[in-house]
Amino acid sequence: MSPHLDPLHEALARLDSLWTDAGDAEDFSRAQLVEANDALGMMRRLVDALHAEVAAGIARESRPELGPGSLAKQQGFRTPAQLIATAGGTSSGDASRLVKVGEATAPRSDLLGGPRPARYPAVRQAVVSGALHTTAAALIIALLDRARLRTDLTQIDEAEKLLADKAANLSLDDVRRLLTRAEAWLDPDGVASREEEARSRRSLTMFERDGCLHLSAVLDIESGASIRAAIAGYVNSAFGARKDAVDPGAPDADHRTVAMLQADALSTICAHALGCDNHAPALAGATxxxxxxxxxxxxxxxxxxxxxxxxxxxxxxxxxxxxxxxxxxxxxGSAGEVLDWGRERRLFTKAQRLALAERDGGCAMCGLPPDMTKAHHIAWWQRDAGPTDLSNGVLLCESCHHRIHDNGWEIRIDGAGAASRVWFIPPPYVDAARTPRLGGLARYTLAA
Structure with a gap:
């Protein structure tokens, strides 16, 4: 057995053992379902890593200068991407990404044939070990390639190591969030030019069809931030009123969907602007x-x-x-308000919520924006006599708040001030070692 394939064989052996014991996935226990999911995820990452190596080899043997001797053309395909996509049942775009990952992480040779490391060795190590999926690797490589044109190579190397480490424990959606901030960190001067480009593409179109007014908007962040905050505030107020309703099942109860609420928010806010009488619509303190x-x-x-x-x-x-x-x-970094109140106050102040939002970036567990969260005591106010201090506070959405309390998760705050970090500790039945999982905004920053 090739050592190169050992991790893949280990993951396959785990699956083989599970199916041998249970016979069918529908008969798996909860623990077996989690183990099978982990093994399948590892196998997928490892298989794609191997496929990236093979794809790079196919591209190398199909380079244009080979003419009719190109491997892809000999197999009846115009490009190596088409050959790879046909075999895997994927798109040419997916195949091209595999090629790029394979080429960027493959060992190289100098002009004399001597060995040279891969262009991105840290990404290679993460991909080959199965810690990083090739799709996330492709996004990281694309960012680093763009940044090479205007950033010092030392900073590129530092960013590569940090990104390969951070992205290994994130979903693809969270990797994209991480890369958005990483690009600004690598090229802060480019933020303004990208803003100007986005601003030049802003638009709002309106037309009537089928008895409805249709609106389609594209807004830059500066223009859209206040719109988003106002609409989200209206929706939060509506959900709060729905939660406090005496009889949610009454015929006149509010059963609007989020999309309906957002449409009603825009209508209500615009109607208020047309006939402003100094009574603003309820926006749940939107800022x-x-x-x-x-x-x-x-x-x-x-x-x-x-x-x-x-x-x-x-x-x-x-x-x-x-x-x-x-x-x-x-x-x-400037002098601020008092952020720790001990037992003098039960509710967190607005200044404390702002400080928690700076650390947590929204829900510290799932990442929902700050306006969809509440500040919660880690050590409970009544049961544990927990103080209303930043070191005892965390921003959580309603769902994550219940998930933590109902399922035995714990929260730990390390450090103080701007350097503090939120850690979520799973219960033993989720992870016997109870390995802490990083939460909050630190997941999406390049701080080591």
């Missing part, structure tokens, strides 16, 4: 929070972030937004 480090704000460098939005914004945009009504500028 736009823009965050920036003091040094960056002073020097006019770096970038800022908007709560609930993944895309960073330029310093110029931070300054414009901070001058607008309904926007709270949060400058980090």
């Amino acid at each position: 736009v929070v823009v965050r920036v480090h003091l040094d960056d704000l002073t020097a006019g460098t770096g970038f800022g972030t908007v709560d609930g939005v993944d895309t960073p914004v330029s310093i110029a945009t931070v300054r414009r937004m901070a001058a607008s009504g309904g926007v709270i500028p949060c400058v980090l």
Whole structure:
């Protein structure tokens, strides 16, 4: 057996044992379902890693200079991507990504035939070990290739190592969030140019069809942040009223979907603007929070972030937004309000929520934006006499709050201030070793 295939054989042996014991997946216990899911996930990553190596080899043997001797043409295909896609039943785009990952992570040779490391050795190690899926690797490689044109190679190497490590424990959606921030970190000067491009594409079209008014909008972050916050605030207010309803099953109860609520929010807000009588619609305290480090704000460098939005914004945009009504500028590193209240207050203050949002970025467990979360005591106020301090607070959405309490998860806060981190500790039946899982905004930053 080739050592190269050992991890794949181990994952297959786990699956073989599970099916031998249970006979059929529908007869699996919960523990067996989790184990099978883990083994299948590992197998998929390992198989795709091997496929990337083979795809790079097919591309090498199908390079244009080979002419009629191209492997792809000999097999009856115009491109190597078509050959790979046909065999795997995937698209040419998926095949091309496999080729790029294989080429970027394959060992190289110099002009004299001597060995050279792969272009991205840290990504190679993560892919070959099965820690990183090739799709996530392709996104990382694409970002690093773009950044090479305008960023110091030392910073590229540092970013590669951090990204390969961080992305190994994230879903593909979370990898995209991580890369959005990583691009701003690698090229802060490029944030403004990307903003200008997005601003030039903003549009709103309206037309009538089938008795309805249709709207389609594309907005840059600066223009859209206040719209998003206002609509989300209206929806949150509606859900709060629905939760407090005496009889949710009554004929006149609110059964609108989220999409309906968002449409009603836009209509209500616009109607208020047309006939403003100083009674704003209920928006559940909707605000736009823009965050920036003091040094960056002073020097006019770096970038800022908007709560609930993944895309960073330029310093110029931070300054414009901070001058607008309904926007709270949060400058980090300056003297702030008292953030620890001990047992004097039961509810977290607005200043404390802002500080928690800076650390957690929204729900510290699932990543929902801050306006869909509440500040919760880790050590309970009544049962544990827990203080209303930042070190005892965490932002959680309603679903994750119940999930933690109902299923025996624990929360731990390490460090203090800006350096603090949120860790979720699974119960023994989920992980016998109870290995802590990083939560909060730290999952999506390049801090080591």
